[in-house]
Amino acid sequence: MDAENEQQAAPAESGGRERQAGLSRRAVIGWAGAGVALGAAAVGTVAAATMSSEDDGAAPQPSPEIPFYGENQSGISTPVQDRLHFAAFDVITDDRDALVRMLKEWTKAAASITGGREVGGGAVGVVPESPPDDTGEALGLPASRLTLTIGFGRTLFDKDGVDRFGLKAKLPEALVDLPKFKGDRLEAGRSGGDLCIQACADDPQVAVHAIRNLARIGMGVVNVRWSQLGFGKTSSTTPDSQTPRNLMGFKDGTHNIAGTDADALAKHVWVAPGDGADWMTGGSYLVARRIRMTIETWDRASLKDQEDTFGRTKIEGAPYGGQKERDAPDLAAMPADSHVRLAHPDSNGGLMILRRGYSFTDGSDGLGRLDAGLFFLAYQRDTRKAFVPLQTKLAANDKLNEYITHVGSAHFACPPGVRKPGEWWGQSLFG
Amino acid sequence: MDAENEQQAAPAESGGRERQAGLSRRAVIGWAGAGVALGAAAVGTVAAATMSSEDDGAAPQPSPEIPFYGENQSGISTPVQDRLHFAAFDVITDDRDALVRMLKEWTKAAASITGGREVGGGAVGVVPESPPDDTGEALGLPASRLTLTIGFGRTLFDKDGVDRFGLKAKLPEALVDLPKFKGDRLEAGRSGGDLCIQACADDPQVAVHAIRNLARIGMGVVNVRWSQLGFGKTSSTTPDSQTPRNLMGFKDGTHNIAGTDADALAKHVWVAPGDGADWMTGGSYLVARRIRMTIETWDRASLKDQEDTFGRTKIEGAPYGGQKERDAPDLAAMPADSHVRLAHPDSNGGLMILRRGYSFTDGSDGLGRLDAGLFFLAYQRDTRKAFVPLQTKLAANDKLNEYITHVGSAHFACPPGVRKPGEWWGQSLFG
Numbered sequence: 083m084d085a086e087n088e089q090q091a092a093p094a095e096s097g098g099r100e101r102q103a104g105l106s107r108r109a110v111i112g113w114a115g116a117g118v119a120l121g122a123a124a125v126g127t128v129a130a131a132t133m134s135s136e137d138d139g140a141a142p143q144p145s146p147e148i149p150f151y152g153e154n155q156s157g158i159s160t161p162v163q164d165r166l167h168f169a170a171f172d173v174i175t176d177d178r179d180a181l182v183r184m185l186k187e188w189t190k191a192a193a194s195i196t197g198g199r200e201v202g203g204g205a206v207g208v209v210p211e212s213p214p215d216d217t218g219e220a221l222g223l224p225a226s227r228l229t230l231t232i233g234f235g236r237t238l239f240d241k242d243g244v245d246r247f248g249l250k251a252k253l254p255e256a257l258v259d260l261p262k263f264k265g266d267r268l269e270a271g272r273s274g275g276d277l278c279i280q281a282c283a284d285d286p287q288v289a290v291h292a293i294r295n296l297a298r299i300g301m302g303v304v305n306v307r308w309s310q311l312g313f314g315k316t317s318s319t320t321p322d323s324q325t326p327r328n329l330m331g332f333k334d335g336t337h338n339i340a341g342t343d344a345d346a347l348a349k350h351v352w353v354a355p356g357d358g359a360d361w362m363t364g365g366s367y368l369v370a371r372r373i374r375m376t377i378e379t380w381d382r383a384s385l386k387d388q389e390d391t392f393g394r395t396k397i398e399g400a401p402y403g404g405q406k407e408r409d410a411p412d413l414a415a416m417p418a419d420s421h422v423r424l425a426h427p428d429s430n431g432g433l434m435i436l437r438r439g440y441s442f443t444d445g446s447d448g449l450g451r452l453d454a455g456l457f458f459l460a461y462q463r464d465t466r467k468a469f470v471p472l473q474t475k476l477a478a479n480d481k482l483n484e485y486i487t488h489v490g491s492a493h494f495a496c497p498p499g500v501r502k503p504g505e506w507w508g509q510s511l512f513g
Numbered sequence: 514m515d516a517e518n519e520q521q522a523a524p525a526e527s528g529g530r531e532r533q534a535g536l537s538r539r540a541v542i543g544w545a546g547a548g549v550a551l552g553a554a555a556v557g558t559v560a561a562a563t564m565s566s567e568d569d570g571a572a573p574q575p576s577p578e579i580p581f582y583g584e585n586q587s588g589i590s591t592p593v594q595d596r597l598h599f600a601a602f603d604v605i606t607d608d609r610d611a612l613v614r615m616l617k618e619w620t621k622a623a624a625s626i627t628g629g630r631e632v633g634g635g636a637v638g639v640v641p642e643s644p645p646d647d648t649g650e651a652l653g654l655p656a657s658r659l660t661l662t663i664g665f666g667r668t669l670f671d672k673d674g675v676d677r678f679g680l681k682a683k684l685p686e687a688l689v690d691l692p693k694f695k696g697d698r699l700e701a702g703r704s705g706g707d708l709c710i711q712a713c714a715d716d717p718q719v720a721v722h723a724i725r726n727l728a729r730i731g732m733g734v735v736n737v738r739w740s741q742l743g744f745g746k747t748s749s750t751t752p753d754s755q756t757p758r759n760l761m762g763f764k765d766g767t768h769n770i771a772g773t774d775a776d777a778l779a780k781h782v783w784v785a786p787g788d789g790a791d792w793m794t795g796g797s798y799l800v801a802r803r804i805r806m807t808i809e810t811w812d813r814a815s816l817k818d819q820e821d822t823f824g825r826t827k828i829e830g831a832p833y834g835g836q837k838e839r840d841a842p843d844l845a846a847m848p849a850d851s852h853v854r855l856a857h858p859d860s861n862g863g864l865m866i867l868r869r870g871y872s873f874t875d876g877s878d879g880l881g882r883l884d885a886g887l888f889f890l891a892y893q894r895d896t897r898k899a900f901v902p903l904q905t906k907l908a909a910n911d912k913l914n915e916y917i918t919h920v921g922s923a924h925f926a927c928p929p930g931v932r933k934p935g936e937w938w939g940q941s942l943f944g
Contacts, residue, residue, distance in 0.1 A: 165717075165744070167874065172881070210817040217812055218762020218827055219872075222755060271879065286596075286717075286744035287757075290874050294760075294883060298812050305881025311874055313596070313717035313742065324653060326718075329725075331649020381648055381729050386641040396649055441650075443598065443721050443742055444875060448702065450603070450736025452725060 146224040150196045152499040153364050154352060157229030158436065158461050159341035161320045163282040166312030166440040167289040168370065168457065169297065170275025170492055171304040173238065178247045182512050184303045188232070188296055189506040195288075198225030201295050217298065220291040228283040230292055232507045233368050233494025238276040252511060254359035256367055256464045257495045263477035265487065272372050272490030275307045280368070280459065282438070286311070308490070310372065312440020312457050319438065325399065325407060329441050329454055330380055330485070332392050333399035336407055337427070339436040350434045350468070351461050353498075361510035364498030366461040369469045372442075372490030375455040380485045391481045393420035419481040425472065435468045436461040455486070465493060577655040581627045583930040584795050585783060588660030589867065589892050590772035592751045594713040597743030597871040598720040599801065599888065600728065601706025601923055602735040604669065609678045613943050615734045619663070619727055620937040626719075629656030632726050648729065651722035659714040661723055663938045664799050664925025669707040683942060685790035687798055687895045688926045694908035696918065703803050703921030706738045711799070711890065713869070717742070739921070741803065743871020743888050750869065756830065756838060760872050760885055761811055761916070763823050764830035767838055768857070770867040781865045781899070782892050784929075792941035795929030797892040800900045803873075803921030806886040811916045822912045824851035850912040856903065866899045867892040886917065896924060 148156050173181060191201045202215025239245070239253035262268075279296055281289040290311070297306055316328045317335030321342075325333040339346045348354070353362045380388070389395055393402050393416035401422055403412020416423040427434050438461070443454040462468035477483065497510055579587050604612060622632045633646025670676070670684035710727055712720040721742070728737055747759045748766030752773075756764040770777045779785070784793045811819070820826055824833050824847035832853055834843020847854040858865050869892070874885040893899035908914065928941055 169877075169883075174881075210820075211815050213813055214762070214816050214819070214827065216762075217760075217808070219758045219760050221758060221762065221828060287872070290744065290760075290872075290885070294808065294874075294885070297883065298809070301809065306877040306883055307881070309874070309876050309883060311742070311744065311876075313721065313744070327650045327652060329648075329650050329721075331645070331647075331652065377648070377725065378729070378732065382644055384642050385645050388645070389641075396645065397652060441718070441721075443725075443740070445740050445742075446600075446737040450605075450738070452600075452728065452737055452740060454721075454725070 146226060147197055148227050148229050150193045151502055153501065155231045155496055155499045157231035157280055157282055158351065158366055159319060159347055160229050161341055162315045162318055162438045163227050164284045164315055165286040165289050167281045167293045167309065169279050169293045169309040170307045171277040171300065172307045173276045173303065174305050175303050176246055180303050181247060184300050185508045186506045187299050189500055191295060191299055192230040193503065195292050195295065196225060196228045196230055217291065217295055220288050223285055223288055226283040226285040226288040228281065228288050228292060231280040231496055233278040233496040234511065235275050235277065235492065235494050237274065249511065252359065252361060254362050254495055256358065256466055257493065258466055260491055260493050261470065263473050265477055265483055267487050267489055268491050269489050272308050274492055277304060278492065278494045310442060310457050312442055314441040316439045316441055316456060317437040319436065328456055329375055329377060331396060332394060333407060334392065335437055336399065339434055346434065350463055351436050353463055357464065362495055362497060366463065366496050367465045368494045368496050369460050369465060370492045371458040371488050373456045373458055374487045374489050376485055377454055378451055390417050390420060393422035417481065419479055421480055421482045424476055424480055430472060433468060433472060577657055578628055579658050579660050581624045582933055584932065586662045586927055586930045588662035588711055588713055589782065589797055590750060590778055591660050592772055593746045593749055593869045594658050595715045595746055596717040596720050598712045598724045598740065600710050600724045600740040601738045602708040602731065603738045604707045604734065605736050606734050607677055611734050612678060615731050616939045617937045618730050620931055622726060622730055623661040624934065626723050626726065627656060627659045627661055648722065648726055651719050654716055654719055657714040657716040657719040659712065659719050659723060662711040662927055664709040664927040665942065666706050666708065666923065666925050668705065680942065683790065683792060685793055685926055687789065687897055688924065689897055691922055691924050692901065694904050696908055696914055698918050698920055699922050700920050703739050705923055708735060709923065709925045741873060741888050743873050745872040747870045747872055747887060748868040750867065759887055760806055760808060762827060763825060764838060765823065766868055767830065770865055777865065781894055782867050784894055788895065793926055793928060797894065797927050798896045799925045799927050800891050800896060801923045802889040802919050804887045804889055805884065805918045805920050807916055808885055809882055821848050821851060824853035848912065850910055852911055852913045855907055855911055861903060864899060864903060
């Protein structure tokens with residue numbers, strides 16, 4: 083599995099070539115700012131000069147671009163970016179060819195914007211009589227480590243028994259209808275979806291711009307079913323970085339799978355040959371849950387209650403039995419219903435899932451309270467052996483359930499990566 | 514008015530003293546991380562050592578703290594921060610004393626958290642049997658240029674004719690009920706409020722933490738009526754910085770009032786003696802409007818239509834008649850219904866308002882579209898002479914109205930600043 087992680091370490095060669103094929107957003111600004119009038123035909127020439135975002139005199143950013151091409155999709159083992167915009171889509175056509183055309187267009191656009199370029203490759207604004215190819219709100223912004231990750235929902239393969247796109251035979255067994263867990267209060271308008279796009283970036287404007295432009299390209303083929311903004315990451319896949327805090331004020335993502343741990347990724351995250359559904363090899367299954375926190379109740383709990391609920395200290399984040407956040411926990415020292423004890427791999431036969439959730443706050447709930455919580459995102463090799471048994475146990479026993487409610491749920495099969503220009507999202511499924 | 518701007522240039526002396534009176538959040542982390550057990554009584558001693566956020570070896574941040582104390586509230590002429598959490602509150606008690614007590618507690622908490630310290634001054638977690646004073650999710654984060662700005666709504670003075678808190682005689686004439694403008698489609702659940710808090714910071718977690726902790730302190734006295742997250746600023750009050758783009762892809766805040774322009778602030782923003790309602794001297798009137806953009810329609814408009822709508826070029830942001838963003842516009846070169854032409858001071862007898870709006874994206878609208886737009890925030894010396902005439906004209910004539918709808922509206926009187934520790938928000942009104 084080593085080769086699959088090279089994309090994180092250094093830009094793939096194909097990514098480098100693609101980058102030269104278009105203007106960076108900042109280069110476009112410099113060019114337009116100079117007042118030079120160029121026709122569309124001249125764009126290729128300017129692009130050949132390979133202006134990079136470092137050429138405009140601004141301070142260089144640390145690795146603002148995450149390579150789009152690779153064996154696995156980026157946005158899974160990639161170091162977790164600061165902000166999220168996640169969207170689930172309904173396919174509103176029965177025309178398989180239209181859907182495939184859209185997926186090809188999406189792929190091309192995704193390669194552009196993750197590289198810090200515009201949709202359409204940098205030719206914004208040269209045809210006054212047409213709508214611009216790109217909506218423009220990210221002009222002048224760097225790539226901001228944007229990743230775009232696509233997933234396919236079960237309803238794409240089989241919707242109420244109807245095989246809409248001839249895909250039913252390719253439905254992976256692992257892409258189960260999630261069972262109803264104890265305490266679930268799911269809202270249809272925040273659940274499900276035929277497709278999803280996870281956009282992660284360090285700048286929310288870049289993540290929102292990406293989803294908005296893909297939705298625009300998909301007009302007539304897909305509708306946005308629901309979307310979720312995440313303002314703060316709650317997990318890290320970089321072992322040496324500071325673990326962020328959730329809205330309960332706790333560090334809850336300490337023992338996550340590291341994006342650099344090829345063995346753990348191979349064992350727990352990437353679908354392997356022989357796992358079933360060959361087209362998913364190199365892919366991963368994504369569970370998304372919108373978890374509302376009743377923070378007003380939580381805030382009235384004593385510090386001891388709060389710490390007992392997690393099995394960690396609040397300020398340092400040390401597990402019971404340890405002094406520091408990353409010390410080994412003493413599970414027996416925790417209450418039997420504490421979150422860390424119940425969820426720890428040692429309590430679950432070594433089971434691990436890769437988490438990359440985000441905090442959300444979406445206005446108020448009409449009852450005088452903030453509508454806030456955790457948008458939980460987890461990747462795994464087989465949901466039946468990971469999220470389903472773990473959540474079944476947590477839903478029944480976790481002390482945390484006094485303070486949280488799952489109100490949205492979705493499950494997607496995220497295919498392997500697009501390896502080079504010309505390939506497209508879903509090619510292994512539709513191709 | 515020069516003295517009123519010193520708070521932006523250098524930390525006020527009183528702010529410096531206050532800072533020494535508590536632990537910084539990062540110092541707390543270091544202290545707790547070392548495993549030292551300290552009782553509450555010892556906290557003062559540790560605080561006297563004046564640990565600053567620079568002491569923990571992390572890279573220093575550029576001016577992470579905006580002084581809380583000053584003649585004017587911060588968050589108005591302050592350079593616009595990247596992120597916003599705005600909340601409007603209903604007062605749910607008739608007890609004036611309880612309301613005043615809360616305002617005093619809010620003030621103390623605001624002074625702490627804008628200084629990068631915890632609510633309660635840094636004693637988080639020393640009493641296991643009690644709920645922590647601070648909810649904790651900003652532990653370890655710098656102050657992030659957080660500002661908290663309070664405002665009072667008309668209903669605090671007069672609600673359906675009832676003088677709930679003995680304030681009716683102090684209702685400023687300028688705090689009018691905003692008229693219904695042409696095209697308004699206001700939702701009650703996104704409009705009005707007895708109080709508001711504007712939290713601006715470069716880190717959204719810090720802004721959300723601030724609102725959440727104030728809401729918590731106010732439990733039993735206030736309810737959150739509505740709240741709005743803004744992910745990207747659309748205006749700048751710093752003339753030499755790059756103007757951000759709104760979700761239409763345009764730069765729309767170019768000719769804003771600069772936070773350093775004392776003459777313009779005195780003329781257009783700060784309430785002066787003799788303006789009426791003495792307690793508002795040094796304050797400002799805030800209009801908040803949630804403006805939904807029908808971005809799907811906008812995205813189908815040609816580049817020329819889009820540029821004609823604003824009266825600016827899209828990529829460079831140059832006004833018609835100019836080459837660069839900050840060139841003087843030739844208003845006559847723009848269509849008569851273009852936004853810049855209609856809103857420009859030269860078309861309005863020199864009228865200016867200080868804008869500090871933010872883009873929002875709040876999920877989808879149930880019709881397959883993103884619920885996205887601009888959360889417009891504008892400060893002015895007298896709303897009757899600024900926002901009201903300007904919006905009356907724009908609502909009737911602006912070409913932009915084809916693509917936007919005002920769905921939320923509120924109007925607040927933001928009192929002068931808290932000048933030193935011991936004073937409190939609203940003291941000039943209630944005191």
